[in-house]
Amino acid sequence: MQIVAVNEHAQKRYKEFTTAIAHVNDLIVPIDKLINRMERPNARFRGWRMKRPDELKAIVKKLRNQLELLTEQAKKYEKELVSRDWRV
Template sequence: MQIDAVNRKARQKYASFVSAMDMVREALDNLTPVIAKVRKPSGSSGWTVPTREELAGLKRTATEELERLRAKSKKYEAELVSREWRL
């Protein structure tokens, strides 16, 4: 026996999760112009600043991890749909 409220809550939680992943993807996409503005540090103030290449690498890594998470969530979504969103 299914409880409709539980199924609805599962769909809502999954939708929130997908929405959060979309927001993170958008934020990562908006980093490109910011990374392009990074200049080499002038002088030695004792602070270390990541280079443009390091920042681009970090962005690439984060994007790849997000895509892996998205792929895993699609598999989980298929499982939830097959079980009619029962938890």
């Protein structure tokens, strides 16, 4: 019975991990919309500084690429876990 509990725990943890990745992916959409509505900052205002929309888009693109890589690695790891009956 202990092995079954470990297997269920591993499955639960993996599901939480993939759910977190999906949640972050879902949060990127409103960020993109916000960036698209941004205007270029006024150069005369010197109170605080904000990144330009093109810089923010580059950051989001990098985030998407890293999430894609993480998702691919997670899928490979899932195959490995399934082949070992979810034994960690």
